[in-house]
Amino acid sequence: MGSLKLQINGLQVLARPGATVFQAAEEAGIAIPHLCHHPLLSDIGACRLCLVEVKNARTLLASCVTPVQDGMVVETESPRVVRARRTVISLLLANHPEDCLTCQKAGECELQRYAYQYGVERTTYPGERKDYPPDDSNPFFIRDHRKCILCGRCIRMCAERQGRSAVDFAFRGFATRVTTAFDVPLEESPCLFCGNCAAVCPVGALMPRAFVGKGRAWEQTRVRTICPYCGVGCSLYLHVRDNRFIGASPAPGPANEGLLCVKGRFGLDFLSSPDRLTQPLLRKDGGLVPASWEEALEAAARGLKEARDRHGPQAVGVLSSAKCTNEENYLIQKLARAALGTNNVDHCARLCHASTLAGLMMAFGSAAMTNPIADIDRSQALLVIGSNAVEAHPVIGARIGRAHRRGAALLVADPRRVELALCADIHLQHRPGTDVALLNGLAHVLVEEGLYDAAFVEGRTEGFAELARVLEAYPPRRVEEITGVPAELLVRAARVYGTRRPGAIFFAMGITQHTTGTDNVLAIANLAMLAGNLGCDGGGVNPLRGQNNVQGACDAGALPAYLPGYQRVDDPEARGRFERAWGVRLPAEPGLTVVEMMEAARRGELKAMYIVGENPMLSDPDLGHVEEALKRLDFLAVQDIFLTETAKLADVVLPAASFAEREGTFTSTERRIQLLRRALQPPGRSRPDLEIVLELASRLGQGWQYRGPAAVMEEMAGLMPTYGGVSHGRLGEDGLVWPCPSPDHPGTPVLHRERFPRGRGRLIPVEYRRPAEVPDAQYPMVLTTGRILYHYHTGSMSRRSHGLSAHRPEARVEIHPEDAARLKVEDGDWVEVSTRRGRVRVRAEVTDRTARGVLFLPFHFAEAAANLLTNPALDPVARIPEFKVCAARVARAAQAEGGEGRAR
Amino acid sequence: MRGEPVEDSGKLGALLDRYRGQPGALIPLLQDIQREMGYLPRPALEEAARALGLPAVKVYGVATFYAQFHLKPRGRHVCRVCLGTACHVRGGERILSRVSADLGIAPGDTTPDRAFTLERVACLGACGLSPAMMVDDQTFGRLTPDKASRLLRRFAREAPDGGGGGGRTAE
Numbered sequence A: 001m002g003s004l005k006l007q008i009n010g011l012q013v014l015a016r017p018g019a020t021v022f023q024a025a026e027e028a029g030i031a032i033p034h035l036c037h038h039p040l041l042s043d044i045g046a047c048r049l050c051l052v053e054v055k056n057a058r059t060l061l062a063s064c065v066t067p068v069q070d071g072m073v074v075e076t077e078s079p080r081v082v083r084a085r086r087t088v089i090s091l092l093l094a095n096h097p098e099d100c101l102t103c104q105k106a107g108e109c110e111l112q113r114y115a116y117q118y119g120v121e122r123t124t125y126p127g128e129r130k131d132y133p134p135d136d137s138n139p140f141f142i143r144d145h146r147k148c149i150l151c152g153r154c155i156r157m158c159a160e161r162q163g164r165s166a167v168d169f170a171f172r173g174f175a176t177r178v179t180t181a182f183d184v185p186l187e188e189s190p191c192l193f194c195g196n197c198a199a200v201c202p203v204g205a206l207m208p209r210a211f212v213g214k215g216r217a218w219e220q221t222r223v224r225t226i227c228p229y230c231g232v233g234c235s236l237y238l239h240v241r242d243n244r245f246i247g248a249s250p251a252p253g254p255a256n257e258g259l260l261c262v263k264g265r266f267g268l269d270f271l272s273s274p275d276r277l278t279q280p281l282l283r284k285d286g287g288l289v290p291a292s293w294e295e296a297l298e299a300a301a302r303g304l305k306e307a308r309d310r311h312g313p314q315a316v317g318v319l320s321s322a323k324c325t326n327e328e329n330y331l332i333q334k335l336a337r338a339a340l341g342t343n344n345v346d347h348c349a350r351l352c353h354a355s356t357l358a359g360l361m362m363a364f365g366s367a368a369m370t371n372p373i374a375d376i377d378r379s380q381a382l383l384v385i386g387s388n389a390v391e392a393h394p395v396i397g398a399r400i401g402r403a404h405r406r407g408a409a410l411l412v413a414d415p416r417r418v419e420l421a422l423c424a425d426i427h428l429q430h431r432p433g434t435d436v437a438l439l440n441g442l443a444h445v446l447v448e449e450g451l452y453d454a455a456f457v458e459g460r461t462e463g464f465a466e467l468a469r470v471l472e473a474y475p476p477r478r479v480e481e482i483t484g485v486p487a488e489l490l491v492r493a494a495r496v497y498g499t500r501r502p503g504a505i506f507f508a509m510g511i512t513q514h515t516t517g518t519d520n521v522l523a524i525a526n527l528a529m530l531a532g533n534l535g536c537d538g539g540g541v542n543p544l545r546g547q548n549n550v551q552g553a554c555d556a557g558a559l560p561a562y563l564p565g566y567q568r569v570d571d572p573e574a575r576g577r578f579e580r581a582w583g584v585r586l587p588a589e590p591g592l593t594v595v596e597m598m599e600a601a602r603r604g605e606l607k608a609m610y611i612v613g614e615n616p617m618l619s620d621p622d623l624g625h626v627e628e629a630l631k632r633l634d635f636l637a638v639q640d641i642f643l644t645e646t647a648k649l650a651d652v653v654l655p656a657a658s659f660a661e662r663e664g665t666f667t668s669t670e671r672r673i674q675l676l677r678r679a680l681q682p683p684g685r686s687r688p689d690l691e692i693v694l695e696l697a698s699r700l701g702q703g704w705q706y707r708g709p710a711a712v713m714e715e716m717a718g719l720m721p722t723y724g725g726v727s728h729g730r731l732g733e734d735g736l737v738w739p740c741p742s743p744d745h746p747g748t749p750v751l752h753r754e755r756f757p758r759g760r761g762r763l764i765p766v767e768y769r770r771p772a773e774v775p776d777a778q779y780p781m782v783l784t785t786g787r788i789l790y791h792y793h794t795g796s797m798s799r800r801s802h803g804l805s806a807h808r809p810e811a812r813v814e815i816h817p818e819d820a821a822r823l824k825v826e827d828g829d830w831v832e833v834s835t836r837r838g839r840v841r842v843r844a845e846v847t848d849r850t851a852r853g854v855l856f857l858p859f860h861f862a863e864a865a866a867n868l869l870t871n872p873a874l875d876p877v878a879r880i881p882e883f884k885v886c887a888a889r890v891a892r893a894a895q896a897e898g899g900e901g902r903a904r
Numbered sequence B: 001m002r003g004e005p006v007e008d009s010g011k012l013g014a015l016l017d018r019y020r021g022q023p024g025a026l027i028p029l030l031q032d033i034q035r036e037m038g039y040l041p042r043p044a045l046e047e048a049a050r051a052l053g054l055p056a057v058k059v060y061g062v063a064t065f066y067a068q069f070h071l072k073p074r075g076r077h078v079c080r081v082c083l084g085t086a087c088h089v090r091g092g093e094r095i096l097s098r099v100s101a102d103l104g105i106a107p108g109d110t111t112p113d114r115a116f117t118l119e120r121v122a123c124l125g126a127c128g129l130s131p132a133m134m135v136d137d138q139t140f141g142r143l144t145p146d147k148a149s150r151l152l153r154r155f156a157r158e159a160p161d162g163g164g165g166g167g168r169t170a171e
C-alpha cells in the first residue's frame, strides 16, 4: 500500500496507512503536546491534550488515537485548539498541588512544561485537592497520589511491558486513583520494582527516593553508559552532581528499549558506599595497612615474579573478571601469558558457562547467543530451560513475557515453578539433573512424529543417523520415569516446538552448572538443529550470560585454553600470530581452570595468584576448600572495588575504579560490544583496572604503550577476526554485534545464516547420566542454588545498595510445603541445611515454587554461603562444577544466637 | 475483609466454572457472586481473577468502579442518610451523627452483626421532606434525631431472619 497524503499546519505530509495523526505529525517534525501518549506504550486517548482541529470534523480530535486519512487537513495549534488545551491544563491544575517550588520533578515535569508553554498561570477551576496518603512502603520509589494526573502511563507500562499488572485505576469519579489490587502497599503486590513506571510518569507522582533532595534536572549531569549487573547489557543514564552519584534512569538501548530492572535502576548506590576501597593495602604483621601505590605495585610485581622465578610459570595463576572491560581482560590475559609466561588465566565464566563454550564449539564452532535479544519479538515458540530469566535476566524475562502475550507459545522447563513457569503454556517440571533425558525425549518425539526439518538436517548438519539411533532409547514413557515429567506433557511440548517456527531456546545456569553441563548444551543444540531453528530470524540457541561482561571476558581470551578470539593456545599457527604481535614466546600447554587452580593451590603446587574483580571465596563450590587453598598460597594480590571475602586474605590489595569511573567496552550476552562511559572520578586513590594492569606489566619488565582503552581495542581488532572491524569510534550508542570482521562491516546479529563456523552443524548424541551426587538415606533431599532478582552474584555490589538490601536483607532457603510440614518447619523458621561438605544456618521460606524434595538456596549471602554446601564435582569436558545438584538434608535449628550463625 | 475465607466455596466454584477463561464475563460473574454471597469478598475476587485469566488489579478496579458492587459485607438493612444541599441545610449532619452513634459504625461500614449498613448520599430526591433518609426502599422525611433512632429500632426488630437485637440501637 502506498502512503497517504495529508496536510498538517499547511505542510504536505506523507504518512503510512494505519499511522495516527500524532505519528504523522511527529515524523514531519511537528510536536503535539501529549500526556497519556508514550512511544513505548499503547494509546488510550485519555488526557485530551493532543487535540487537533481536523477540517470538516465536528469536534476536536485526540490526535494520538485518530488514524490518518487521505486528504486530511489538520491544524495542531489553531486558536480553537489552543483554547481547548488551556482548558485541559487548567482542569488538571485544578486538583494538582502546585508544589513546583519544592517538587523533585520540576524542570522535567511535562505538566509544568505545558502550563508554561500555554501560559496557564493558575487554574480558573478552584477544585478540590486530592488527599490520599502516599504509598511510601517500599525503599525504591514513592507514589504521591496528590500529584497524579491519571494519565495511565504507569499502568500500561506495568501491564504491557513488564507484564506484572501490579497497578490499575480503581474507584470512580473524583476518588479515582492508581493503586494495587485491594489497595495494599506495592510491597504486597506483584510489583518487581523495575521502576519503569516511574520512568514514564510525566509528573512527580512516582519519584525514586534516591533523587529526592539531591538536586533537580538542571543541576544534574546525565552520562549514558551500560549496566554493570547482568549480561543483558541495558543502557542507562547515571545522574551525577558535583562528582556524586545520585541515581540511574533507563536509556533507550538496543537491548532494553528504555527499560531496566530493579538492580540497574535502584541498585547502583554501591558506587558511593563508604566501603569502597580508596587506597592500596599491604599485609604487615598479619594485618592489612594502607600503602602507597608505588609500594603496593612493587610488592605485587615482586610476589608474582618470585613465585615464577622460583617455581616456574606454572606456579602462578591469574583470575580475570567478567566485571572488567574487554580491554582490561585482554591486557590481563596478556599479562599472564606474555609477562608471566603461563596460560593459567581464567575467570568465573568457568563457573557458569564453560559447558556452553565447550558444547557449542563442538556443535557449531562458535559459542554465544546465536540470535539477538530483539528477535524474541519474532519467535513463534520460546523454550526456556534452566533459566529463571525474570529474576536473573529481568529485561529479557519481561520481553519473553511480552512475546507470550503477543501470541508466541511459551514452554518452560525448570525444576522450580519460576516466574515464567507460572504463565507458560506448558511447564515441564523435571527433576534436577535430568535435562539430557528431557531434551532427548523432546528430540525423540520430533523424529518419531516426523516433525523435524528434514531439509535443514540434510543440507546443514551431519551425524543424524547416529543421533536418531541414540534417541530411540528416549521414548516419552522412559523419559517420564527419569524426569518425572508426564509423557503426554512432553509430547505436547515437543509438538509445539516442532511446529511453531521459528522457535528460540534460552538457557542459563540451570543447564550449564552440572557434571553433565556439556551434554546438556549438546542436547539443546541437537534439538534446535532438528527443528531447523538456526540461522533464521526468531530462532536460535541462546545462552544467557550471567555477568555483564562474561561474553567479552571469554572473547578477550581470559581462558586457559584460548587466546583472544577463541584461538587455541595449542594451535601453533594461532600462537605464532600472537607471538609475532607481542614479541615473546608463549606457553603452548593449556593452563589451569579456576577450580583446578584452587586444587593446585591446595596441593601446594600453585604458589602465587593475582585475582582481579572476582570473589572465589563466595562464588566457587565447596568454599571450605577454597579458603584453605588461598591461605596456602605464598602470595596473593587482589584487585577490587571492595574488600571482599577474598581480598581479606590478600597480601596486597589494589583499589580499582568501578564501571562508572572508567572507560572501555563490554560485550553483552547478545554479542553486542558497547561503550562504557566515565561519569565519576574514582574515589580516593583508586584507579581504573587498565592503569593498574599497565603499571604492573611495566614492573614485570614489559614495555607496553597504550594511550588508553581505545588503543587496546585497536590491537585486539588486529588479532581477533571477529572484532576486526571494531573501534571505539564506531560504537556510538547502539554498539556493534560481532562478528564484525572489517571496518565497513555492519555486524552480525544472527549467526549461522549460510553455514556454521565449523561448516556443517554437528549432531552429537548424548546419553543421560545421573548427577554426581544423588539423594540417599543420609542426605535425602536435592539442593539446588541460584539467584534472586534483588541480589547479584556474591552480593558485593547489590548488598551495598540501600534499597536492594532493605528489600531483601537476608537469605532464605526455599522448601516445599509438604517437606516443611513433615519436618515441622514453618515459614521464617531457622533451619540448618547440610551436605557432605558443610552446614549453613538460614531461615526457611515455605513455598511451592520449589518441588517436593528440592531445596533452593541463593548464593549471594556470605552469612549463609550456599557454596559451603555445593559439590565441586566437575563436568569432564568443560570442568564446570555441579552447583545445581547435590544431596542435602535439612532440619529445624534452634534460634540463631546473635544473628545468623556461620557454619564451620 | 482481608483473608476472610470464602464461605460456601462450592457455590462459588460453580459460578467460576460457568465463566472460566472468559475475561469478557467479568461483570456478570461479579454480579452472580454478589447475588450469591451478598458482597464481594477478597478471596472470591482473587479466585474470579484466576478463573477469568485477568490480573487481580483489573478485577479490583472494576469492582470498585461500579456503585452496584460492594467489597464489604452488606447489612440486612441499608440505611442511607441524605446530605444533599436541602438536607444539609436542615440538619442532615445531626441525623447522620445520631444514626452513626446508634449503630456504632461510620458511614460506609456495616455493623458486626450485619444488621445495618450505613451510607451517606447526596439527595434522595425528597428535598421537600428534608432532612431525609432511606431505609431499604422506604423513604422517611422531616426527621429529628430521635425519630431516626426510633426508625432504626423498628427495623432492627423486623430483621428478616427474625434474629432480635440488630444493631446497637439506642434505647
Ligand code: SF4
Residues within 6 Å of the ligand: A154, A157, A158, A162, A164, A165, A166, A167, A190, A191, A192, A193, A194, A195, A196, A197, A198
Ligand atoms: S515498578 Fe515495575 S512492576 Fe512495579 S508497578 Fe512499576 S512497572 Fe509495575
Ligand code: SF4
Residues within 6 Å of the ligand: A147, A148, A149, A150, A151, A152, A153, A154, A155, A178, A197, A200, A201, A202, A203, A205, A206
Ligand atoms: S502515577 Fe504518573 S504515570 Fe501513573 S497515572 Fe499518575 S501521572 Fe500517570
Ligand code: SF4
Residues within 6 Å of the ligand: A227, A228, A229, A230, A231, A232, A233, A234, A256, A259, A260, A261, A262, A263, A264, A265, A393, A394, A395, A396
Ligand atoms: S536486566 Fe541486567 S543489564 Fe538490565 S538493568 Fe537489570 S541487571 Fe542491569
Ligand code: FES
Residues within 6 Å of the ligand: A033, A034, A035, A036, A037, A044, A045, A046, A047, A048, A049, A050, A051, A062, A063, A064, A065
Ligand atoms: S496524548 Fe492523546 S489523549 Fe493523551
Ligand code: FES
Residues within 6 Å of the ligand: B082, B083, B084, B085, B086, B087, B088, B122, B123, B124, B125, B126, B127, B130, B131, B132
Ligand atoms: S437533599 Fe436530601 S433529599 Fe435532596
